[in-house]
Amino acid sequence: MNSHGDGVRVTGTDVADRLRRQSRRMTAPRQAVLDALRGHDHPLSIKEIFAALTNQLCDLVTVYRSMHLLEEMRVVNRFDFGDGVARYELAKEGDDGHHHHLICTSCAVVIELDDCFPHELQQRIASHSGFKAVTHRLEFFGLCPRCQDPTPSRC
Amino acid sequence: MNSHGDGVRVTGTDVADRLRRQSRRMTAPRQAVLDALRGHDHPLSIKEIFAALTNQLCDLVTVYRSMHLLEEMRVVNRFDFGDGVARYELAKEGDDGHHHHLICTSCAVVIELDDCFPHELQQRIASHSGFKAVTHRLEFFGLCPRCQDPTPSRC
DNA sequence: ATCGCTGCAAAAATTTTGCAGGTAA
DNA sequence: TTACCTGCAAAATTTTTGCAGCGAT
Helix, strand or coil: CCCCCCCCCCCHHHHHHHHHHHCCCCCCHHHHHHHHHHHCCCCCEEEHHHHHHHHHHHHHHHHHHHHHHHCCCCCCCEEEEECEEEEEEECCCCCCCCCCCEEECCCEEEEEEEECCCHHHHHHHHHHCEEEEEEEEEEEEEEEECHHHHCCCCC | CCCCCCCCCCCCHHHHHHHCCCCCCCHHHHHHHHHHCCCCCCCEEEEHHHHCHHCCCCCCCCHHHHHHHHHHHCCEEEEEECCEEEEEEEEECCCCCCCEEEEEECCEECCCCCCCCCHHHHHHHHHHHCCCCEEEEEEEEEEEEHHHHCCCCCC
16 A cells, blocks of 8 residues: 655655545645645745745645644644744654754754654653653754855855 | 852842843843742743733733843743743753753643753764754653543642 | 833734635545 | 535734833943
């Protein structure tokens, strides 16, 4: 089932099936939102997604509603870079999409980090506190190589 | 210099001095905001701070402006629990206030964590990526003991 | 007496909601 | 055909800005 070239990425067909299973519908705006996310390898804000839609395909409100639905369905993951703007990234198949980012505080370039580190620390925190179902959000910030360079080459 | 009972917490006098050094002023609203933060051991949102002011002492706009200034002066630290609401906590003297929280996803109780994510891993990320001045934001989420209990005792 | 700070009003920016009509299944 | 989805408008939030007057130093 479903194994084209794009590998682990969620495909439109998958999402359509999952939508149908919940008696929701695959529509042009939702396709377009997913395409926009597929075209980028880092999280996009609502406005960035909206801007990426060809021909202003749908209303901004529809993007909001789509992202709410897709997040609830766990088709996308929401990330927060501490600036109050929610950013969304396509979840990958077969995992919960849990990972972290390294963001340049100057030019906002985003590096995807594959490792997730604090699991052991998380376990310890869970057992110390008595909390269950403990998860975490972790993002790194710093100055990327280009932005360290005084030369004014647009970063 | 300055050593009353409240120990490592920033005192009003300290902040007044720091303000004066930057030719800013210690005013009643700023005092009240600091008092509100002192009265709580977990981060407060702008609206919570505003609500905590006695007698609606100042305008909401002033709270916004105060928090911007105090954050810039590093008198307070801003935290983000992933819900798009900025929360502020009084910084402690002598350290940068860097720490993390464990937040109940059901009742929003906040546990202050003293541990910090291993700096060594952060170093490794920095050297792998070439980023400088790398920092991070890390918050934990889970279900607190009271909220695990089905008994309806308000949490 | 400065010059920073505040309140008020208003603008700007972001997100949600209601409803009539369009459309996927 | 059903009921989900969308556009449009409007409301509700959240945050920022302008400006005249107040007030800390």
